[in-house]
Amino acid sequence: MWRGVWHSTRGASHLRKGLPNQDAIALIYGEDDGCIHGLAISDGHGNAKAFRSDYGSSLAVRLATELCISALRQVTDGATQRSIREWLEDDFPKLMARRWTDAVLQDFTLRPPDDAELERPRFTLDASVVDSLLKSPISIYGATLIVVFWVGDLLFLAQLGDGDLLVVMDDGATFEPVPHDARNFANATTSLSLPDAAESFRTEFLQVADRVPALILASSDGWRNSFADDAGFLRVGPDILDDVRAHTLLEIADRLEIWLANATASGSGDDITLGMLVRSDVVASAVHAGAPDRTEGADDALTLTMCPSCRSGVPAGASYCEWCGAPLGDQQVSSTPTDAERPVPPPGSNPRSHRWRWLLAIVFIVVLCVVAASVALVLTMHRPTVLPVFRPASGRHAAHAASKSADASKSAEASSARSTTATASGTATP
Amino acid sequence: MSDVTEVRMPGGPIASRPLHFVWIADCSGSMSTDGKIQTLNIAVREALPAMVAAADENPEVQVLTHVLAFSTGAHWLTPQPIPVESFSWVDLSAEGVTDLGKALSLVADEFSVSKMPTRAVPPVVVLLSDGQPTDDWKKGLARFMSEPWGQKAVRIAIAIGRDADKDVLREFIGHGEIPVLEACNPDALTHYIRWVSTAVVSTVSSPASQQATMLASDKSDANVHVAPPVEQDFGPSVW
Numbered sequence: 001m002w003r004g005v006w007h008s009t010r011g012a013s014h015l016r017k018g019l020p021n022q023d024a025i026a027l028i029y030g031e032d033d034g035c036i037h038g039l040a041i042s043d044g045h046g047n048a049k050a051f052r053s054d055y056g057s058s059l060a061v062r063l064a065t066e067l068c069i070s071a072l073r074q075v076t077d078g079a080t081q082r083s084i085r086e087w088l089e090d091d092f093p094k095l096m097a098r099r100w101t102d103a104v105l106q107d108f109t110l111r112p113p114d115d116a117e118l119e120r121p122r123f124t125l126d127a128s129v130v131d132s133l134l135k136s137p138i139s140i141y142g143a144t145l146i147v148v149f150w151v152g153d154l155l156f157l158a159q160l161g162d163g164d165l166l167v168v169m170d171d172g173a174t175f176e177p178v179p180h181d182a183r184n185f186a187n188a189t190t191s192l193s194l195p196d197a198a199e200s201f202r203t204e205f206l207q208v209a210d211r212v213p214a215l216i217l218a219s220s221d222g223w224r225n226s227f228a229d230d231a232g233f234l235r236v237g238p239d240i241l242d243d244v245r246a247h248t249l250l251e252i253a254d255r256l257e258i259w260l261a262n263a264t265a266s267g268s269g270d271d272i273t274l275g276m277l278v279r280s281d282v283v284a285s286a287v288h289a290g291a292p293d294r295t296e297g298a299d300d301a302l303t304l305t306m307c308p309s310c311r312s313g314v315p316a317g318a319s320y321c322e323w324c325g326a327p328l329g330d331q332q333v334s335s336t337p338t339d340a341e342r343p344v345p346p347p348g349s350n351p352r353s354h355r356w357r358w359l360l361a362i363v364f365i366v367v368l369c370v371v372a373a374s375v376a377l378v379l380t381m382h383r384p385t386v387l388p389v390f391r392p393a394s395g396r397h398a399a400h401a402a403s404k405s406a407d408a409s410k411s412a413e414a415s416s417a418r419s420t421t422a423t424a425s426g427t428a429t430p
Numbered sequence: 431m432s433d434v435t436e437v438r439m440p441g442g443p444i445a446s447r448p449l450h451f452v453w454i455a456d457c458s459g460s461m462s463t464d465g466k467i468q469t470l471n472i473a474v475r476e477a478l479p480a481m482v483a484a485a486d487e488n489p490e491v492q493v494l495t496h497v498l499a500f501s502t503g504a505h506w507l508t509p510q511p512i513p514v515e516s517f518s519w520v521d522l523s524a525e526g527v528t529d530l531g532k533a534l535s536l537v538a539d540e541f542s543v544s545k546m547p548t549r550a551v552p553p554v555v556v557l558l559s560d561g562q563p564t565d566d567w568k569k570g571l572a573r574f575m576s577e578p579w580g581q582k583a584v585r586i587a588i589a590i591g592r593d594a595d596k597d598v599l600r601e602f603i604g605h606g607e608i609p610v611l612e613a614c615n616p617d618a619l620t621h622y623i624r625w626v627s628t629a630v631v632s633t634v635s636s637p638a639s640q641q642a643t644m645l646a647s648d649k650s651d652a653n654v655h656v657a658p659p660v661e662q663d664f665g666p667s668v669w
Contacts (some may be wrong), residue, residue, distance in 0.1 A: 013490055013637055047638035048655060124657055126607065142641050162639065183642040186552045186582035187654065191641045222637065225447060225549050232442015239440035258437045267444040269490025270637035 056141030174237025226267025488635035501526030531570030591669030
């Protein structure tokens with residue numbers, strides 16, 4: 001059983017240029033058991049020619065998810081693992097490439113680019129190049145794809161294009177199971193938009209009955225390109241495993257956000273998406289497991305109960321809530337929840353929303369203080385002035401008093417600004 | 431969220447990606463006439479601040495500068511690549527013949543897979559020449575293009591004067607969308623050197639991906655697209 005944690009951050013370079021995040025990611029859930037069976041990540045090319053690659057990547061993860069679910073249906077219908085494996089190896093790449101191509105062509109037909117959308121390519125590219133793209137539009141959606149999919153004790157790993165897959169074992173040993181493609185370097189990548197996309201998939205199967213990985217990391221290329229060298233990149237495996245064992249999933253998700261922001265700002269400047277599949281007992285062994293609303297999945301869909309603190313679903317009999325770390329007493333065992341019944345932390349019960357409430361309260365108090373200080377200042381300025389014994393000109397005295405009042409006002413503003421700044425740096429941003 | 435400063439980053443150090451920028455300068459005897467080599471020296475020196483500024487605007491890459499001079503033989507003026515913010519131009523002098531082939535072979539050695547980091551962005555190679563190669567330039571070019579980094583490089587050629595062999599330069603560029611830049615007077619040369627130091631650096635610095643291709647005849651399609659400079663009238667030809 002797996003837990004999924006992921007984050008996707010817009011590249012620092014894209015932020016500067018006003019471009020969207022062109023990565024996409026999806027966790028793959030089983031229809032029958034509601035468990036996480038894998039994930040799919042796609043990276044849109046993002047160059048001037050691929051001006052719809054953000055849509056291309058979203059489409060890619062959606063279609064990959066559908067295909068994986070269809071594999072699970074085959075299992076339900078009695079297919080052997082051998083036939084599933086053959087289907088994944090032979091048919092998955094072809095179906096994926098064909099369906100993606102059909103879908104993008106359909107999108108182009110239904111939604112031809114208008115002048116606004118063509119503004120950037122027309123500015124950057126020669127008119128003949130733009131015309132050529134519009135006649136053969138598949139490449140404007142260009143995207144890569146990484147799929148991690150678990151069925152039975154068979155782990156299916158598929159990759160088209162750049163990006164990275166790391167498998168991390170319990171002892172921290174980290175390896176890259178999918179062979180590299182020599183064409184993917186210097187920002188060039190194979191793509192779903194290539195005529196030979198199906199043949200360009202690299203697939204690998206791991207039979208993991210005895211040694212189930214502790215962690216599987218899938219990322220777009222912006223992550224690896226942020227590290228000074230390959231050795232440094234591969235160390236993320238054992239380092240993240242240590243973090244997962246030592247922190248709640250909530251904290252891990254927060255850290256993901258920080259890691260990716262740091263990496264794109266100081267490293268590649270690219271969009272970065274990192275998805276993690278964590279073996280459930282790796283999380284549970286830390287006891288302090290917790291998760292944000294973007295970490296989903298049930299260890300055991302058959303016996304779930306609800307944590308009274310964060311109202312997330314937790315395995316019955318657990319002594320600590322995996323989501324928020326709260327200790328659990330005897331809980332009523334519930335039946336398998338359907339998607340509709342799956343407990344979702346309502347607004348306000350999520351531990352992260354508690355922190356937001358406190359932040360809002362503090363900001364409100366600070367604003368009240370500033371307003372009160374301003375009102376007091378105004379009242380003071382209009383109070384009748386008591387003339388000193390040595391009577392300077394009234395104009396100069398009024399100016400002096402006003403100056404002193406202005407200084408007091410500046411001090412109050414500086415004081416409130418400092419307290420506001422201190423508050424923002426200590427709290428999370430969504 | 432935890433304070434950023436308290437969160438340990440997993441893995442090794444984070445770093446910007448290297449962008450290797452190579453000047454291949456023709457220092458043959460013909461460059462000593464009509465102030466060509468002097469104009470080249472002044473133009474590169476004057477373009478440096480703008481190049482540094484372009485690099486600053488793209489902090490995700492670190493621009494590393496190389497200079498290779500060729501005349502009778504070829505040699506690196508920069509034994510190691512120099513960060514552009516630390517780079518200063520040393521004036522070139524001109525004498526000898528035009529051994530372009532040797533120059534390209536040296537660049538090929540520098541761009542070997544074993545020497546270049548895998549995470550580098552496509553390099554930029556700028557060839558400035560005013561004449562005809564005097565050695566087996568095709569062999570040198572083939573050697574250069576046999577290196578994956580040579581294929582991926584953004585190759586720019588500036589023809590200095592009308593006598594430059596533009597067919598050779600076109601073959602060096604090997605990309606239908608990038609023309610040979612013809613500089614027939616100092617203003618044009620200065621303008622093109624500045625353009626290649628800034629606009630090309632900015633374009634190549636982008637982390638956007640290019641679709642790879644399996645077609646041997648279409649290798650250039652996988653290169654970074656660089657829009658050529660806007661055509662201008664630089665006045666009467668001097669060279």
